[in-house]
Structures are given as C-alpha cells and as structure tokens.
Amino acid sequence: EAQVTQNPRYLITVTGKKLTVTCSQNMNHEYMSWYRQDPGLGLRQIYYSMNVEVTDKGDVPEGYKVSRKEKRNFPLILESPSPNQTSLYFCASSLSSGYYEQYFGPGTRLTVT
Amino acid sequence: GQQLNQSPQSMFIQEGEDVSMNCTSSSIFNTWLWYKQDPGEGPVLLIALYKAGELTSNGRLTAQFGITRKDSFLNISASIPSDVGIYFCAGSSNTGKLIFGQGTTLQVKP
Numbered sequence: 682e683a684q685v686t687q688n689p690r691y692l693i694t695v696t697g698k699k700l701t702v703t704c705s706q707n708m709n710h711e712y713m714s715w716y717r718q719d720p721g722l723g724l725r726q727i728y729y730s731m732n733v734e735v736t737d738k739g740d741v742p743e744g745y746k747v748s749r750k751e752k753r754n755f756p757l758i759l760e761s762p763s764p765n766q767t768s769l770y771f772c773a774s775s776l777s778s779g780y781y782e783q784y785f786g787p788g789t790r791l792t793v794t
Numbered sequence: 795g796q797q798l799n800q801s802p803q804s805m806f807i808q809e810g811e812d813v814s815m816n817c818t819s820s821s822i823f824n825t826w827l828w829y830k831q832d833p834g835e836g837p838v839l840l841i842a843l844y845k846a847g848e849l850t851s852n853g854r855l856t857a858q859f860g861i862t863r864k865d866s867f868l869n870i871s872a873s874i875p876s877d878v879g880i881y882f883c884a885g886s887s888n889t890g891k892l893i894f895g896q897g898t899t900l901q902v903k904p
Contacts (some may be wrong), residue, residue: 714892716894722895722896723800723894723896723897724882724884724894725835728893779888781842781884782827782839783892783893785829786836787835787836
C-alpha cells in the first residue's frame, strides 16, 4: 500500500531533550516536506527537500533540522525542544517539486513540557 | 510572504444542506488544491486545479479555480455526517512550496 509513515505518533518530552521524528514514504517520491499544524494557523511548512541531499527552509524552520540521505526517509530533528514547539507535525511527499499533489502521513502529536 | 485567507472558519449545518467555502490569496497562484482532514488523521487530497476558470468535480464536491488566479471555491452538495472534518485550501505559484489556508471546520447535524 502506497503510504507515508511517521513515528512516533505521540510523544511527550521535556525541554532541551533532543528528539527525532522519522518519516518514510514507499512511493519513490522525490519531494518531501514537514509541516506543523496549530489551531487557527493551518499548516505551516518547516523544511522541504526536492531530492536526496537537497533541503531548504520553509516558513518556520527555527529550532528544527532535517536530513535527506535516502530518497524514502526524511527525519525531523529537534536538537533542543522548547514548549512553543508543542504541535501536531505532518510529513508529506509528492512525485516531484513541480507536482503539487502532496500525500500526508498520519501525524505526530508532540508535547514539550 | 504569501498568505491565504480561508472562510468561513467554521460551519455548523444540517444534513442535506449544501456547503460553500472559499480561499483568497494576496498573490497569483498556478495551482489550487483542496484537502480534507478527518479527526486524528493527515489531510487527504480531494481536488486539484491547474488552470484559471477550471471547474472540477469529485462526487458531491465541486471546486473552481478563480479566473483572477487569486481565489478558489469548494462546494459540497447534499452534506452527510461523514463530511465532518477540516477542509484546507492550498496554493502554489511554482516555487516548490505549497501555502495552506487556516482551514474550515465543518460540522454536520444528522
């Protein structure tokens, strides 16, 4: 089944403790992206990757890192999480950067205390 | 930066009623997409629009790409309880980025 998977689905952590949220797609998509969803703000893009080893900042990149060493994986790293990063995070992928029909993962709900 | 204004923010309607929502942009888009998010799930693509003036249907859903290229509309006819969720518009101007609206929360009373 074609899908985008994220792990973990739920995470509660403390300020400053480094964490990684994994994202994997099995559709051979070139383009992958991370969003955060906050009430009243919709989905805001954190980082995106047009292909392996190519990443770029989205609208809200501060406090996040990403890497794209393989086509299928695009992990999101929070080196020192803070409470304002408490949010619902989505990974998405599409065939290429010029193909805008993005497929979303199920989401990761992160709480930072 | 580019902004999308989606309205209404929320709707509470009776089953069987038709629904309309829209998005307006401060700049021109070349692609408009409409997504639906069910509770606890990721957004799922409903309709994609690629040409100004384009009108596309997907079952009871119809979406239009405004001729000014700065707006888009989504209509749902004869709503049913499973239409409940958050509807997002999204637009792109070929920069490789997708900009999302704030979402319209739809509730349907049986």
